[in-house]
Amino acid sequence: MTRGRRATMTSTTQQARRRTPLSRERVLRAAVDLADTAGIDALTVRRLAESLGVEAMSLYYHVPNKEAILDGIVDLVFTEIEGEVGGFQVPETDAAWHDALRVRILGARRVMLRHPWAPALLDSRTGLAPTTARYVDSVVGTLRSGGLSYDLIHHAMHALGSRMFGFSQELGEDDDSGDADLAQLAAMVPHLAAMLAVVRHDDPDSTLGWCDDQYEFEFGLDLILDGLARKRALEAQADAATSTAGTAAEDPRD
Amino acid sequence: MTRGRRATMTSTTQQARRRTPLSRERVLRAAVDLADTAGIDALTVRRLAESLGVEAMSLYYHVPNKEAILDGIVDLVFTEIEGEVGGFQVPETDAAWHDALRVRILGARRVMLRHPWAPALLDSRTGLAPTTARYVDSVVGTLRSGGLSYDLIHHAMHALGSRMFGFSQELGEDDDSGDADLAQLAAMVPHLAAMLAVVRHDDPDSTLGWCDDQYEFEFGLDLILDGLARKRALEAQADAATSTAGTAAEDPRD
DNA sequence: ACCTGAACACCGTTCAAGT
DNA sequence: ACCTGAACACCGTTCAAGT
Numbered sequence: 091m092t093r094g095r096r097a098t099m100t101s102t103t104q105q106a107r108r109r110t111p112l113s114r115e116r117v118l119r120a121a122v123d124l125a126d127t128a129g130i131d132a133l134t135v136r137r138l139a140e141s142l143g144v145e146a147m148s149l150y151y152h153v154p155n156k157e158a159i160l161d162g163i164v165d166l167v168f169t170e171i172e173g174e175v176g177g178f179q180v181p182e183t184d185a186a187w188h189d190a191l192r193v194r195i196l197g198a199r200r201v202m203l204r205h206p207w208a209p210a211l212l213d214s215r216t217g218l219a220p221t222t223a224r225y226v227d228s229v230v231g232t233l234r235s236g237g238l239s240y241d242l243i244h245h246a247m248h249a250l251g252s253r254m255f256g257f258s259q260e261l262g263e264d265d266d267s268g269d270a271d272l273a274q275l276a277a278m279v280p281h282l283a284a285m286l287a288v289v290r291h292d293d294p295d296s297t298l299g300w301c302d303d304q305y306e307f308e309f310g311l312d313l314i315l316d317g318l319a320r321k322r323a324l325e326a327q328a329d330a331a332t333s334t335a336g337t338a339a340e341d342p343r344d
Numbered sequence: 345m346t347r348g349r350r351a352t353m354t355s356t357t358q359q360a361r362r363r364t365p366l367s368r369e370r371v372l373r374a375a376v377d378l379a380d381t382a383g384i385d386a387l388t389v390r391r392l393a394e395s396l397g398v399e400a401m402s403l404y405y406h407v408p409n410k411e412a413i414l415d416g417i418v419d420l421v422f423t424e425i426e427g428e429v430g431g432f433q434v435p436e437t438d439a440a441w442h443d444a445l446r447v448r449i450l451g452a453r454r455v456m457l458r459h460p461w462a463p464a465l466l467d468s469r470t471g472l473a474p475t476t477a478r479y480v481d482s483v484v485g486t487l488r489s490g491g492l493s494y495d496l497i498h499h500a501m502h503a504l505g506s507r508m509f510g511f512s513q514e515l516g517e518d519d520d521s522g523d524a525d526l527a528q529l530a531a532m533v534p535h536l537a538a539m540l541a542v543v544r545h546d547d548p549d550s551t552l553g554w555c556d557d558q559y560e561f562e563f564g565l566d567l568i569l570d571g572l573a574r575k576r577a578l579e580a581q582a583d584a585a586t587s588t589a590g591t592a593a594e595d596p597r598d
Numbered sequence: 599a600c601c602t603g604a605a606c607a608c609c610g611t612t613c614a615a616g617t
Numbered sequence: 618a619c620c621t622g623a624a625c626a627c628c629g630t631t632c633a634a635g636t
Contacts, residue, residue, distance in 0.1 A: 111600080135629060147630085148601050156629065180535070213467065213513045220532065227533035234535055240542035247539075249564035251505075251512040258505040259467045259513060278474065279481035281434075281488055285501075288494035310503035310568075317567040365619080389610060401611085402620050410610065 112144060114152045118162040122205070125163065130207035135159075160211060165219035167208045171201045171256075178224050180231035187236025188319055194232065195311060198225070199256030209257040229254055238322050246318050253311055366398060368406045372416040376459070379417065384461035389413075414465060419473035421462045425455045432478050434485035441490025442573055448486065449565060452479070453510030463511040483508055492576050500572050507565055 110116065120142050125133045135156055139146040153159055172178055175197035184190055202208050218226065226247075233243045252258060276283035364370065374396050379387045389410055393400040407413055426432055429451035438444055456462050472480065480501075487497045506512060530537035 134627085136627085145602055147603080147632095150630075151600060210468065214464065223533050223536065227536040230539050231535035234538075240539045241546065243539055244543045245560065245563045248512070248560035249567050251507075251564065253505075258502070279477050281485035282477065282481040284488075285484050285494045285497055289498045292495065306499065306502035309499045310505065313503050313571040314564075314567055317571050388608085390608085399621055401613095401622080404611075405619060 112142065112148060112152055114162070117142070117149055117152050118159065118166055121159050121163045122166055125207045126205060130211060133159075161215060161217075161219050164208065164212055164215055165221045167201060167205055167212075168219070168221035168225050170204075171198045171225060172221065174198070174201050178228035180228055181235050183237070184232070184235035187232055188315055190235075191229065191232045192311065192315060194228065195254060195256055196308075197256075198254075199307065202256045209252065209255070209259065212255060213252065213259070226254075233318075236322060237326065238318070239325055242318070242321055242325060246314075249314055249318070253307075253314065256307075258307060258310060366396065366402060366406055368416070371396070371403055371406050372413065372420055375413050375417045376420055379461045380459060384465060387413075387461075415469060415471075415473050418462065418466055418469055419475045421455060421459055421466075422473070422475035422479050424458075425452045425479060426475065428452070428455050432482035434482055435489050437491070438486070438489035441486055442569055444489070445483065445486045446565065446569060448482065449508060449510055450562075451510075452508075453561065456510045463506065463509070463513065466509060467506065467513070480508075487572075490576060491580065492572070493579055496572070496575055496579060500568075503568055503572070507561075507568065510561075512561060512564060 117138070121133055121138055124138055124141055128137075135149060136146045138159070139149050142149075149159075153162070175194050180190075212222075229250075230243055230247070233246055234240070238246065247254065272283060272287065275286075371392070375387055375392055378392055378395050382391075389403060390400045392413070393403050396403075403413075407416070429448050434444075466476075483504075484497055484501070487500055488494070492500065501508065526537060526541065529540075
């Protein structure tokens with residue numbers, strides 16, 4: 091390669107990319123892009139550096155290690171959620187808390203669907219990144235605005251699990267989902283095969299095994315939210331019964 | 345190392361281990377042991393081979409690749425569950441389906457708690473290994489024994505999600521869980537901090553963030569099972585209304 | 599202050615070769 | 618039939634060195 095060719099190359103691709111210097115911010119954005127484009131397995135330190143037109147070791151100046159990159163892109167996803175749902179603020183009290191929470195979670199879900207690698211990655215992280223923590227905080231706040239006790243809220247957070255982030259983990263589709271071997275399948279797993287036959291009849295597009303379509307997500311979410319609303323009503327009853335004697339307590343919750 | 349020493353070593357450790365020849369079975373059992381003992385990250389092909397007193401490449405004679413090992417140990421876990429719950433058979437009809445399912449799932453949970461790496465690994469697998477499929481089949485069968493329609497069962501499977509295997513994914517505990525910085529925490533995530541203060545007051549042993557204790561798991565499980573029971577009752581009502589005219593239908597379900 | 603080259607200790611996997 | 622040695626193409630990360 092002659093000196094002239096190298097100069098040409100430098101002035102176009104490489105140099106253009108490096109006009110803006112590297113930064114934590116730019117590294118993380120590139121990491122999200124790479125994961126979106128090529129999958130989370132393709133997100134290696136070396137390939138990430140390449141996508142930034144830089145040597146692998148340069149990244150370590152801006153980021154301590156790969157774990158920090160993974161934590162960082164999870165937090166970026168939650169920043170995107172914050173934009174999607176119009177911020178994380180919650181009203182003091184809200185009779186429509188049930189709907190508000192539903193809308194917030196479905197907003198988070200839309201973002202998760204844009205970044206298919208995010209759910210598994212989020213599950214694997216230990217510890218809450220700052221924006222993730224503020225999202226969780228807004229869920230607690232929304233439940234509180236509906237008048238639930240902190241105790242019930244605590245249970246609610248566990249009951250929701252990953253569903254509060256807009257996804258539920260799914261088993262992959264069975265790849266041997268040819269139509270012919272349904273008989274063979276029935277021999278090993280008769281009940282499952284029978285269910286699939288019915289479900290498939292109703293919806294020919296559904297895949298064998300599990301699927302994570304919007305309807306199923308909302309069914310499960312509503313099952314939990316409705317159960318929580320019922321328990322909240324029970325709490326309200328109990329409060330009313332306790333305070334028969336005098337005026338309304340300052341805060342009947344917890 | 346002299347010839348004599350090598351001979352001694354061979355007659356004790358190495359040889360004893362290799363008296364029984366390698367097999368898929370033995371490889372998988374060793375893999376579970378290694379994951380249990382040293383963590384799932386320590387489960388590399390090379391270390392696994394070492395634990396069997398064999399060269400890494402020898403494993404490839406019994407198993408096609410690492411993915412197959414991971415699929416295999418997940419299936420081994422479900423074989424263990426099968427033993428734990430006394431088999432996967434289900435009665436034709438069962439008025440106590442609710443309890444039966446609960447007991448089965450809590451049995452699965454006990455096994456999962458013995459193999460802390462299993463939940464994350466199961467989540468990462470695509471496709472159902474044979475024993476896993478039979479477990480899922482038994483869950484479908486139990487719901488069917490309770491008279492739920494296949495449609496409702498399908499929704500139920502999605503609603504349960506990983507909870508049907510006895511776990512729900514959790515965020516790791518916040519490591520900055522010192523008591524002092526709760527004020528600092530309150531500034532960033534006020535609602536979360538308030539909830540934790542109450543929950544912690546009630547149960548000083550609880551950790552910051554999420555925790556996966558038995559109570560919370562059962563709370564969430566029961567919330568879903570109760571919701572399903574309610575929906576099943578609605579289906580029964582609808583069936584009764586439809587068949588006002590004549591005798592009982594052969595199978596009122598679906 | 600920011601980036602790099604060479605090197606280290608690991609991975610999973612192949613392929614031809616040993617017994 | 619079963620196991621191995623050497624090699625390949627990758628990882629993440631260190632450390633001293635360049636500008």
